[in-house]
Amino acid sequence: MDAHDFHDVVIVGAGTAGQTAAFFLREKGLSVAVVEKSDRPGGICALAGCQAKKWFYEAAETIARSRHLKGKGISTPAEGDWSEILHQKQAFTEKVPQGTLKSLEKAGIAFISGDAAFQDDATLLVNGSVIDARYVVLATGARPMPLPFDGAGHMITSSQFLELSDLSSSIAFVGGGFISFEFAHFAARIGDARRKIAIFEVSDRPLGPFDAEMVNLLQDASADEGIAVHCNTEIRAIEKAEGPDARFLIRTTEGDAFNADLVVHGAGRVPDFEGLGLNAAKIQYSRRGIAVDETMRTTNPRVFAVGDCAATVQLARVADAEALVAAGTILEEMGKGQGQKPAMDYHAVPAVLFTYPQLAMIGKTEDALKKDGRSYGKSFSKNLSWPTYRRVGMKHAAYKILVDDERRILGAHFLSDNATGLVSIIRQAMMHSITADKLYRQTLVSPYPSRESDLSYMLKPLVPA
Numbered sequence: 001m002d003a004h005d006f007h008d009v010v011i012v013g014a015g016t017a018g019q020t021a022a023f024f025l026r027e028k029g030l031s032v033a034v035v036e037k038s039d040r041p042g043g044i045c046a047l048a049g050c051q052a053k054k055w056f057y058e059a060a061e062t063i064a065r066s067r068h069l070k071g072k073g074i075s076t077p078a079e080g081d082w083s084e085i086l087h088q089k090q091a092f093t094e095k096v097p098q099g100t101l102k103s104l105e106k107a108g109i110a111f112i113s114g115d116a117a118f119q120d121d122a123t124l125l126v127n128g129s130v131i132d133a134r135y136v137v138l139a140t141g142a143r144p145m146p147l148p149f150d151g152a153g154h155m156i157t158s159s160q161f162l163e164l165s166d167l168s169s170s171i172a173f174v175g176g177g178f179i180s181f182e183f184a185h186f187a188a189r190i191g192d193a194r195r196k197i198a199i200f201e202v203s204d205r206p207l208g209p210f211d212a213e214m215v216n217l218l219q220d221a222s223a224d225e226g227i228a229v230h231c232n233t234e235i236r237a238i239e240k241a242e243g244p245d246a247r248f249l250i251r252t253t254e255g256d257a258f259n260a261d262l263v264v265h266g267a268g269r270v271p272d273f274e275g276l277g278l279n280a281a282k283i284q285y286s287r288r289g290i291a292v293d294e295t296m297r298t299t300n301p302r303v304f305a306v307g308d309c310a311a312t313v314q315l316a317r318v319a320d321a322e323a324l325v326a327a328g329t330i331l332e333e334m335g336k337g338q339g340q341k342p343a344m345d346y347h348a349v350p351a352v353l354f355t356y357p358q359l360a361m362i363g364k365t366e367d368a369l370k371k372d373g374r375s376y377g378k379s380f381s382k383n384l385s386w387p388t389y390r391r392v393g394m395k396h397a398a399y400k401i402l403v404d405d406e407r408r409i410l411g412a413h414f415l416s417d418n419a420t421g422l423v424s425i426i427r428q429a430m431m432h433s434i435t436a437d438k439l440y441r442q443t444l445v446s447p448y449p450s451r452e453s454d455l456s457y458m459l460k461p462l463v464p465a
Contacts, residue, residue: 005110006132007033009330010124012116012276013139014100015043017307017319021137024327026107028336033110033133035126041111042096044141045316048159053182055089056162057354060189061417064225064356067189068393080190082167089162118281121300135302135330138290139323140276142269142308147174151238154248155265158183168261170196172250174235175267176206178353181222183264185355188225198228198258199266200250205231209351211365211400211413217382218359218415221396238263271309286311294343296326304329313349348430350423357396360419362427363411364402376410377403379436379461384416386457388449392417399458401426407435407462418451425455436462 009025011018014036026032045051059080066077104111114127124131144157156164158179171187173180180199187197199206206229207215219229234253241249241259250258271289278284284291284299289311296304304326307319321344328342353359369376382398389397394417402411412426429439440459446452 005033005129007031007110008133008334009033009135009137009327010035010116010131010133011137011139012036012124013043013141013307013309014038014041014104014111015139015141015307015319016045016316017141017323018043018137018139019100019103020320020323021139021306021327022104022109023107024324025330026109028331030330030334030336033112033131034104035112035114035116035124035131037113037115039113040097042100044159045319046096047093048162050316052089052093052162053186053354055085055092056186056190057182059085060186061356063189064185065392065417070393072391072393082191083165085190086163086165115275117275118277118283121281122302133302134334135304137323137326137330138273138276138298138303138305138309139307139319140272140309142314143272144265145175145268145270147235147265147267149235149237151240151248152265154238154240155263157265161264167191167195168247169194170260171198171262171264172248172258172260173197173199173264173266174250175199175265176201176203176229176231177266177268178207179268180264180266181207181218182354183266184222184227185225188222188227189356195226196228196260197226198230198260200233200235200252200258201229201231202234203231207353207359209365210353210359210361211411212367213380214359214361214398214400214413214415217396217398218353218355218357221357221415222355224396269308269314271311273309294325295329295341296322296344297329312344313346315349315351318346318349348427350420350427352420352423357394357415357417358419360414360416360423361411362423363409363430365411365413366400366402369402369410374410375405377405377407377462379458381458382415384454386454388451388454389416401436401458401462403436403462407437407464408433409436409439416451422451422455425452437464 008030010033011022012035022032063078063080070077116124116126119125184197236253237251239249247261281300290305292305292310306322306326308314325342325344331337350362380400384397398415400413414422436459440463443455
């Protein structure tokens with residue numbers, strides 16, 4: 001690299017958002033460089049997140065299904081081998097770093113290994129060399145949230161959890177978020193059925209972004225699998241335990257103590273922009289992330305931020321969409337666009353928790369509507385006994401659909417298998433302003449019987465008589 005390297009766009013971060021922006025801009029003829037500080041380029045999603053965890057989820061779901069069908073045609077439920085799943089997962093993840101580098105090289109995108117930092121509002125410094133660019137896109141992702149109690153270093157991260165060769169007989173998850181619930185469900189299904197699993201949440205309820213009533217139902221389903229959820233529980237310290245019973249002692253501020261062989265950090269992630277020199281670049285930020293507008297531009301007009309480092313929604317597909325918006329804005333300003341100003345729209349972003357059953361949501365929760373004082377209608381039912389659920393032995397299926405006075409969908413929530421498919425249908429309806437009564441008529445001709453055709457039952461109460 002020359003002392004002063006120049007590119008049209010420099011992207012900091014080689015994860016899903018960074019790659020999406022890089023390839024799109026390069027396809028349009030721009031000179032692009034990607035800077036990455038990790039020695040394993042590819043990003044959390046591919047290496048230790050949404051892609052990697054699915055190897056464990058698919059096995060856990062199969063095991064759960066077969067257990068639910070015991071006595072309903074399945075005589076011997078499936079059993080899981082954690083180490084074998086790990087082997088299959090690693091066969092995928094081990095190829096990601098080299099595959100990332102080859103893809104960038106093939107596309108003609110320069111790859112620069114090292115830590116990037118702004119010297120001023122227009123210049124980056126990487127490995128002692130100056131890089132000049134017309135635009136910079138920050139896609140640096142997130143890191144585990146620091147936790148301020150003694151012994152926090154005894155916890156392993158979610159990335160380390162997915163590298164374990166075997167699971168301990170008792171596991172504690174600190175924090176009641178996505179990671180804790182998903183990984184707890186993996187641990188409950190794969191391997192030792194007697195494994196003790198606990199989730200500790202400091203608030204009065206876990207999974208804050210989700211609908212509270214639906215979360216309660218998921219907790220019931222989790223309890224049936226031996227997962228104990230302790231709310232209003234603040235960790236004071238984690239100590240190494242004495243004696244053969246457990247490796248760690250978890251002490252709470254309430255004076256309780258819990259034993260565990262393994263403690264996992266599941267309290268969420270925070271934007272990772274430490275060392276970037278944002279102040280030097282006149283870029284505003286907070287604990288939530290880097291401040292951006294609807295085009296993903298920061299307070300520095302030459303710099304954009306996308307993905308988990310931005311103060312938006314931390315989801316992989318959202319990161320990709322943000323990357324395309326940022327890249328599209330850059331192309332417009334360079335006279336290489338389509339003559340349309342891109343902008344992010346977050347009103348119909350689905351979120352899915354890959355437990356079993358899955359918990360999916362889109363739009364508003366009921367509590368949010370009440371807080372806003374909005375008038376709404378509701379269709380809700382739990383412990384669904386429709387044939388589609390009886391056949392698979394699922395006892396905890398539930399749904400909630402919320403609409404406004406004109407029957408436009410404000411929010412939808414599903415506890416089910418294939419909740420991803422259900423929430424995707426609702427997303428399309430919300431994006432195209434399809435009302436609940438119109439969607440009801442459309443779902444009547446869905447393949448039957450299926451989870452998708454069950455939507456007609458869910459929507460029927462919202463259809464005017």
